[in-house]
Amino acid sequence: MIQKFFLSIITTIFLTGFDARAAEPILVEAESFENHGGWKLDTQFIEIMGSPYLMAHGLGRPVADAATTITVPEAGEWKIWVRTKDWVAHWEAEPAPGRVEVIINGSPVETTFGTKGAEWHWQSGGKISLPAGKVELSLHDLTGFNGRCDAIYLTMGTEEPDNSSEILPAWRREALGIEVEPIEEKFDIAFIGGGYAGTCGAISAARMGLKTALIQNRDVLGGNGSSEVRVWAKGNTPGGLYPVGDIVQELSDQAKASPGTYEEYEDDKKLGIVRKEKNLSLFLGHHAFAVDTENNNIQSVSALETRTGKIRKFEATYYCDSTGHGYIGLKAGADTKMIEGGRMGMSNMWNWAETDEPVSFPETPWALKLDENGFPYPRKHHAEWFWESGYDKHPLNDLELIRDWNLRANFGAWNAIKNNGAYARSDESGNAHANATLTWMAYVGGTRETLQLLGDVVLTEEDILTKREFPDRCVLSTWSIDLHYPKEQYIGKYKDNPFISYAEHGRGVDRRVGYAVPYRCFYSRNIENLFMAGRNVSVTHKALGTVRVMKTGGMMGVVVGKAAAVAKQYDTTPRGVYEQYLPELIELLKIPGQKRRPDINSPFVIDPTIPKYEPSMSVSGVPLSKLDGMVVDDEKATMTGKWTRGGAGLKGFVNMGYSYTSDKEATASYDFTIPDDGTYDVRVSWQPHENRSANTTIQVNNNGDSIKESVVNQKEKPLMKYGFHSLGRIPFKKGDKASVVILGKGATGNVHADAVQLVKK
Numbered sequence: 175m176i177q178k179f180f181l182s183i184i185t186t187i188f189l190t191g192f193d194a195r196a197a198e199p200i201l202v203e204a205e206s207f208e209n210h211g212g213w214k215l216d217t218q219f220i221e222i223m224g225s226p227y228l229m230a231h232g233l234g235r236p237v238a239d240a241a242t243t244i245t246v247p248e249a250g251e252w253k254i255w256v257r258t259k260d261w262v263a264h265w266e267a268e269p270a271p272g273r274v275e276v277i278i279n280g281s282p283v284e285t286t287f288g289t290k291g292a293e294w295h296w297q298s299g300g301k302i303s304l305p306a307g308k309v310e311l312s313l314h315d316l317t318g319f320n321g322r323c324d325a326i327y328l329t330m331g332t333e334e335p336d337n338s339s340e341i342l343p344a345w346r347r348e349a350l351g352i353e354v355e356p357i358e359e360k361f362d363i364a365f366i367g368g369g370y371a372g373t374c375g376a377i378s379a380a381r382m383g384l385k386t387a388l389i390q391n392r393d394v395l396g397g398n399g400s401s402e403v404r405v406w407a408k409g410n411t412p413g414g415l416y417p418v419g420d421i422v423q424e425l426s427d428q429a430k431a432s433p434g435t436y437e438e439y440e441d442d443k444k445l446g447i448v449r450k451e452k453n454l455s456l457f458l459g460h461h462a463f464a465v466d467t468e469n470n471n472i473q474s475v476s477a478l479e480t481r482t483g484k485i486r487k488f489e490a491t492y493y494c495d496s497t498g499h500g501y502i503g504l505k506a507g508a509d510t511k512m513i514e515g516g517r518m519g520m521s522n523m524w525n526w527a528e529t530d531e532p533v534s535f536p537e538t539p540w541a542l543k544l545d546e547n548g549f550p551y552p553r554k555h556h557a558e559w560f561w562e563s564g565y566d567k568h569p570l571n572d573l574e575l576i577r578d579w580n581l582r583a584n585f586g587a588w589n590a591i592k593n594n595g596a597y598a599r600s601d602e603s604g605n606a607h608a609n610a611t612l613t614w615m616a617y618v619g620g621t622r623e624t625l626q627l628l629g630d631v632v633l634t635e636e637d638i639l640t641k642r643e644f645p646d647r648c649v650l651s652t653w654s655i656d657l658h659y660p661k662e663q664y665i666g667k668y669k670d671n672p673f674i675s676y677a678e679h680g681r682g683v684d685r686r687v688g689y690a691v692p693y694r695c696f697y698s699r700n701i702e703n704l705f706m707a708g709r710n711v712s713v714t715h716k717a718l719g720t721v722r723v724m725k726t727g728g729m730m731g732v733v734v735g736k737a738a739a740v741a742k743q744y745d746t747t748p749r750g751v752y753e754q755y756l757p758e759l760i761e762l763l764k765i766p767g768q769k770r771r772p773d774i775n776s777p778f779v780i781d782p783t784i785p786k787y788e789p790s791m792s793v794s795g796v797p798l799s800k801l802d803g804m805v806v807d808d809e810k811a812t813m814t815g816k817w818t819r820g821g822a823g824l825k826g827f828v829n830m831g832y833s834y835t836s837d838k839e840a841t842a843s844y845d846f847t848i849p850d851d852g853t854y855d856v857r858v859s860w861q862p863h864e865n866r867s868a869n870t871t872i873q874v875n876n877n878g879d880s881i882k883e884s885v886v887n888q889k890e891k892p893l894m895k896y897g898f899h900s901l902g903r904i905p906f907k908k909g910d911k912a913s914v915v916i917l918g919k920g921a922t923g924n925v926h927a928d929a930v931q932l933v934k935k
């Protein structure tokens with residue numbers, strides 16, 4: 175039992191000051207607690223501070239205790255140490271927010287932990303008296319504000335435990351009785367990192383007949399596209415080249431907001447698809463931390479099981495770095511490029527809600543001191559992608575500091591909304607947000623840019639703008655060149671790390687057709703058996719602006735799975751596939767995701783349990799550039815309820831498709847900021863069909879007030895060019911916030927939502 179929970183008695187003398195006559199010390203890793211209670215298992219910073227840890231992320235409400243049982247060999251006086259930190263001390267903020275007690279057999283140790291030191295260290299809790307035998311140990315959170323604990327050390331001696339941030343240093347392994355356990359099976363390919371890129375890649379490789387491992391350090395799949403980070407998967411999976419988008423469509427959730435709800439991100443669906451693959455072994459909760467390389471070939475990758483500390487050694491013919499951070503390439507000695515600064519940053523998005531009851535929120539003096547002018551008010555009850563920081567910080571070494579800075583900004587803003595400033599007073603009856611509550615905040619940071627692993631082609635912005643055609647083109651990137659920069663007013667105030675960004679969308683990519691990225695961006699130029707997929711592929715910073723979105727990354731993974739099958743079949747390297755077997759790769763790229771084979775020598779068969787997918791985007795839509803005035807397409811509308819995306823059925827749509835719903839609660843809101851005083855023709859487009867609603871309600875709002883309501887018949891073809899219908903001419907003033915909202919309510923058929931256009935008259 176004790177061994178199982180990563181707890182053991184140190185059997186050798188390894189530290190100075192150890193008293194040979196006393197009982198041997200006890201090391202308890204927090205992540206190995208039998209019951210984590212409300213504490214979160216944080217694995218993001220293992221590379222920085224050496225271990226997974228538990229964190230009390232309670233949004234200001236203390237979380238339930240984490241608890242375990244230990245066996246104490248000898249009654250008497252023990253010294254207790256807790257490895258922790260005061261997570262705001264780096265900024266000299268006070269008081270320490272993450273205060274934690276250790277409770278032993280029901281009584282708290284006198285010291286409060288998490289109150290000292292900007293760095294991870296062993297905080298002494300002084301001497302305690304322990305009985306021999308079974309002892310209950312709990313971590314008790316006092317604040318709900320991100321207190322943290324890596325491990326607890328109990329000793330009858332006088333020594334302070336070693337504070338090395340090496341990953342599971344020798345003394346800890348010895349203390350915990352952990353050995354390297356090579357997995358007996360050798361894999362054809364191991365994908366490390368289970369975001370969209372790695373997960374789609376592993377499914378693709380498995381369906382190609384390769385013995386595949388997928389190693390993921392979280393307990394869910396999807397990376398930024400999981401319920402832990404809540405970024406909606408964008409980019410399209412168009413036809414026009416190869417059907418490498420179908421596995422991506424199969425895996426994708428249908429999130430309607432980012433961040434949206436937990437359910438929208440469909441973690442279970444993603445897990446279910448992976449678990450069904452016979453050739454695919456999934457290792458959730460495994461952080462790959464060591465790479466053994468010989469003669470530019472990776473021999474093995476070792477991973478730490480994040481709850482038990484067990485180490486597994488994975489051997490494979492090929493490896494794919496889909497960690498986003500490029501960890502595997504870095505450790506293998508791959509050629510890399512990390513730009514000096516000005517990278518795209520990390521976000522910890524959050525949601526809030528109005529409730530029926532007053533909800534209090536504690537003052538947060540240790541957070542950023544913000545008032546109502548200090549941050550963008552989180553409209554629509556969520557703080558979105560532009561809550562972003564870390565541009566000039568080191569994207570690996572400073573990762574925990576960037577995340578913690580984001581938490582300070584988020585809590586500072588929420589404190590302003592709840593406790594001070596105009597938001598808190600903006601109602602005659604008192605606090606207008608008295609009933610508002612935080613419902614979710616990501617403690618797992620969403621990262622966008624770390625470093626690039628260099629391949630035989632390093633894709634540039636110029637390649638994209640000049641539409642350079644590579645013979646090995648294979649993945650259509652449909653996102654614009656979207657680069658993020660810190661917002662001016664925040665640079666002024668927070669020079670060290672502004673926390674709000676803006677995006678600049680370049681026009682280089684034709685989003686309907688896409689730009690075809692070559693295969694040579696997906697393998698390392700100097701590590702012979704290393705592929706890569708996702709945001710760490712071989713592109714420049716600017717080219718990353720388009721290829722980084724998740725559906726595009728997923729398609730890269732699918733290509734890697736197929737290229738690995740060619741490499742295996744012909745016993746060659748990823749480069750050898752390009753140089754000698756490109757026609758064979760192209761043949762596999764044509765195989766749809768519905769087909770599979772049990773091994774690389776068997777024929778492909780269609781698996782009828784896998785749904786058939788159509789390409790998500792047609793090239794026959796009306797380009798936005800042809801339309802006058804201001805246009806918001808349905809892809810940019812804010813949708814609530816259940817909408818389905820269409821594009822293959824009804825032609826004549828604007829841009830890349832349309833949306834439709836039979837959900838009576840559904841809404842699609844198209845938002846505009848009016849640029850000039852004047853009268854505007856407000857137009858809505860749809861494609862008629864007999865199953866569409868004859869009485870769709872459309873509201874026009876201005877500055878929150880409803881100013882017009884129309885009912886339209888969507889069975890009938892709109893009369894204006896490009897399928898638009900005019901709702902009438904409406905006067906607006908410069909700066910007005912107008913919205914056109916299409917409602918599912920009361921409709922007698924499917925409600926159709928395509929584009930909305932405002933043309934000044």
Ligand SMILES: Cc1cc2nc3c(=O)[nH]c(=O)nc-3n(C[C@H](O)[C@H](O)[C@H](O)COP(=O)(O)OP(=O)(O)OC[C@H]3O[C@@H](n4cnc5c(N)ncnc54)[C@H](O)[C@@H]3O)c2cc1C
Binds near residue numbers: 368499520559727
């Ligand atoms: C706030 C925000 C908004 C964004 N907006 C959009 C958007 O609207 N649409 C869109 O498509 N994209 C968007 N992006 C970009 C997109 O999310 C990323 O570029 C994308 O997630 C990259 O996918 P990936 O599979 O390469 O990596 P990730 O999604 O980062 O997944 C990598 C996974 O590998 C795991 N991992 C890392 N190291 C190890 C290791 N050593 N061992 C085992 N596992 C490991 C990580 O925990 C993670 O789960 C946004 C990003 C952010 C942060």
